[in-house]
Amino acid sequence: MHTPEHTLTTTTRSGRFVVVFDSADPQVREDSAPGLLSTEGFSTETYFSRLGVAVVDADSDHLNALRSRCQAERRPVHVLPERIYRVLDAAPAARPAELPDSFTDTEELTWGLQAVRSLESGYTGAGVRVAVLDTGVDLEHPELAGRGIVAESFIDGETAQDGHGHGTHCLGTVGGPRSREDGPGYGVAPEAELFAGKVLGDDGSGSDTSILSGIDWALQQECAVISMSLGADVPEVHPPYVAAGRRALEQGSLIIAAAGNNARRSSGENGFVGAPANSPYVMAVGALDPQLGIADFSARTLPGRGGQVDVAGPGVDVLSAWTGDQRHRIISGTSMATPHVSGVAALLAEATGFRARELWAEIVQEAARLELPSVDVGSGLSLAPPAEEQQ
Amino acid sequence: MTSPGERPVGWIVTVDEERTARLDEVVAELQAAGLRVNRVLTSLGMVHGRATEEQLEALRSVDGVVSVDREQEHRISPPDAEVQ
CATH class of the missing domain: 3.40.50.200 (Peptidase S8/S53 domain)
Incomplete structure (x- = not known):
């Protein structure tokens, strides 16, 4: 349960990565992307086709090979370490947006x-x-x-x-x-x-x-x-x-x-x-x-x-x-x-x-x-x- | 002397989207029902015209008419007002 006095914080987990295929095309997410993962020897067991997101076990050489392959096929991809989320005590109050207290017309702009x-x-x-x-x-x-x-x-x-x-x-x-x-x-x-x-x-x-x-x-x-x-x-x-x-x-x-x-x-x-x-x-x-x-x-x-x-x-x-x-x-x-x-x-x-x-x-x-x-x-x-x- | 119901006033007639492609037919039926057509708005599927209160029911019964609403006036503040 998330309470106001708790905040989410994260740490990364070694050897586990999130692979994000950045495409609005459902055909890419449902077909090309998992195909690419399989070809490069990754498991598609944890692949979310609606999101175009996979979570994989890998080392950096293996990931670099995937990145090169995606680049060659002009397939935008982001690879990020998987994060572990947990709640911690004590939270600094977050402002809803970074806005100044007051505005005034300047010489440049109203x-x-x-x-x-x-x-x-x-x-x-x-x-x-x-x-x-x-x-x-x-x-x-x-x-x-x-x-x-x-x-x-x-x-x-x-x-x-x-x-x-x-x-x-x-x-x-x-x-x-x-x-x-x-x-x-x-x-x-x-x-x-x-x-x-x-x-x-x-x-x-x-x-x-x-x-x-x-x-x-x-x-x-x-x-x-x-x-x-x-x-x-x-x-x-x-x-x-x-x-x-x-x-x-x-x-x-x-x-x-x-x-x-x-x-x-x-x-x-x-x-x-x-x-x-x-x-x-x-x-x-x-x-x-x-x-x-x-x-x-x-x-x-x-x-x-x-x-x-x-x-x-x-x-x-x-x-x-x-x-x-x-x-x-x-x-x-x-x-x-x-x-x-x-x-x-x-x-x-x-x-x-x-x-x-x-x-x-x-x-x-x-x-x-x-x-x-x-x-x-x-x-x-x-x-x-x-x-x-x-x- | 004419009573208020006999005096022509402005109306906005909204036509069903199904019939906006053949708006001219609806316009002809509205005219037959007594509407003195002023403007036909083809993109919006609306017609502005004048008719008496007594003719209102006849306009509303034209096939394809969604609503007939009394025209409203809008006014902004005079130029010298601080709040506009």
Whole structure:
């Protein structure tokens, strides 16, 4: 029985080795690998074909022969001494993740980009299409104008040009510059292919029609990620977004939406996840402050299927692009947390090739767990993929 | 004077995946049932249009219709708000 005051420790055992055939191909694991072991004179008595793992008795010459054979056949293999596991008394307390106590914008990077480890990942989102469905984008913004943004308006009588600022801010966080001359870089995935769908008018309002039209367009454009920093403060699940979320996943696309800003935690109101983020097939994002605490306004999980906050991102005092001469602005909201996660999703999609449900799982798996209620932050702070050499 | 039930409002019609390949047929049946079609979303298999509350049951009884839901409005904070 494992108890908190005990920890696992291991020692190696001489003469016994674990042989790992690193292949995703079941044919290799079930046939080629055990064949190779037999040919080289190893027992296959302890061979696990589903894992591609054998435990063998051997000396180093014998193992070297196996390694050479595998190398010659281009069969990736790892050989490790078998370990004996036992529990020991006294355990140093393990932190859930190596996270600093607080972040602050530097000359190089916003706090949000530092927190999600965008730069360290080495990935840029290249080749991954991301749609930002919002108030459009300022296509004349000097830091976005050269990005080859595909823009489309679903608001009658308005072009895709952003007359509000919100859409430009969100799109900037997803795919703006990661470095620039006059201040910190703010774009999580600076080489993602950006699609700006204007589904909210310059007055900040839109209907299901424009939003669903934007989703439909993003699917036709084969966007792997659809970022939606919008919602209605209604606790009911809205059926069209259940179908839209599921059909998007079936077509290789993941919808990521803001949990909502209807909490006033300092007044004891925890709020609830609104539509469309409360739909079962839409990922809901909560907002963290620079100390990685939950933001005062960030909505809590709505009881019921799909109503949970799935993951959290930087959403307080977020610097990004803004329309007009102002160029940049620092604002807060789950609207700002959402594009951080969407940018991370693009980096993870680039790193792994995963789409849809697999991408959802990867986002959740890579998130750094926080010592906060899961009803507020889900699986925690969304993180970019580790750099290639650390994988 | 018209009562609230007689005024056309916006609806989102979700069509069964089995029938989304032949969406145009469902659209024609919806029109026959009284829907004034605004947009047909082919990738999602959804139709937006306007109809009165009184026509709702006729729309719901069209073969292949999964649900008919009243259109919602969404709004974000004004540009000068600190929390958006």
